[in-house]
Amino acid sequence: MDCQSxxxxxxxxxxxxxxxxxxxxxxxxxxxxxxAKGSWGEAEKAYSSLLEDNPFDxxxxxxxxxxxxxxxxxxxxxDFLNKYLETFMADHxxxxxxxxxxxxxxMYKQAAFCYEELILSQPTVPLYHLAYADVLYTLGGxxxxxxxxxxxxxxxxxxxxxxxxxxxxxxxxHVSYCTAFKRTKQGRQGQSRLAIFGVSSFGERVQAExx
Numbered sequence: 410m411d412c413q414s415x416x417x418x419x420x421x422x423x424x425x426x427x428x429x430x431x432x433x434x435x436x437x438x439x440x441x442x443x444x445a446k447g448s449w450g451e452a453e454k455a456y457s458s459l460l461e462d463n464p465f466d467x468x469x470x471x472x473x474x475x476x477x478x479x480x481x482x483x484x485x486x487x488d489f490l491n492k493y494l495e496t497f498m499a500d501h502x503x504x505x506x507x508x509x510x511x512x513x514x515x516m517y518k519q520a521a522f523c524y525e526e527l528i529l530s531q532p533t534v535p536l537y538h539l540a541y542a543d544v545l546y547t548l549g550g551x552x553x554x555x556x557x558x559x560x561x562x563x564x565x566x567x568x569x570x571x572x573x574x575x576x577x578x579x580x581x582x583h584v585s586y587c588t589a590f591k592r593t594k595q596g597r598q599g600q601s602r603l604a605i606f607g608v609s610s611f612g613e614r615v616q617a618e619x620x
Contacts, residue, residue: 410445418442433459437469444476452476467497474506483510501527508540517548535567539575546582558582 410418422442425435440455453476459469470493477485490507497503508523524541531537542560545553561582564575 410441415442415445418445433463441472444472449476449480465496467500483514486510499530501531512544517544520544521548533567535564535572538567539564539572539578542575542578546578549585554582554586
């Protein structure tokens with residue numbers, strides 16, 4: 410199926426069906442073959458039937474998400490993922506997929522919630538802190554900018570100062586903050602020190618990557 414040799418895949422599935430007529434795994438392959446052929450309705454019926462027999466089949470749940478997403482139905486994918494996460498709340502990949510779909514629809518507050526869940530469950534993964542900071546920066550506003558700065562800084566700490574995107578993000582937060590809001594002299598000095606550090610670190614990182 411991955412090679413688009415659907416005729417060969419069909420022959421293989423037929424052989425498996427004859428040898429294992431009651432196998433749910435073979436039934437899953439049959440549904441995936443229908444999906445690969447573009448028979449969306451039949452594939453959905455097959456997946457629904459499999460879930461009736463085993464509502465805790467994570468692979469089938471995810472195939473349903475992929476099915477509706479392939480049809481461009483992102484709202485349906487969101488519904489399926491939310492329903493899936495009600496049961497499998499510890500699935501990090503599902504939370505990340507949901508966050509990315511929300512971002513593609515510019516639903517940034519919902520995406521931020523997904524990244525908060527990921528950070529709570531895996532606080533040492535820099536990628537989640539960075540993505541959360543990006544979402545907060547996109548949302549804008551003084552509170553979101555200050556929080557974004559914190560998470561960019563956490564990403565920098567977790568990566569030993571080697572994440573160029575986080576360094577640039579920290580610098581971008583400073584520029585947006587100083588442009589949009591008037592601060593006290595002490596506040597401006599603090600932000601200036603941060604900017605100097607950000608420019609210096611970002612420049613050193615870019616220079617290092619160019620060699």
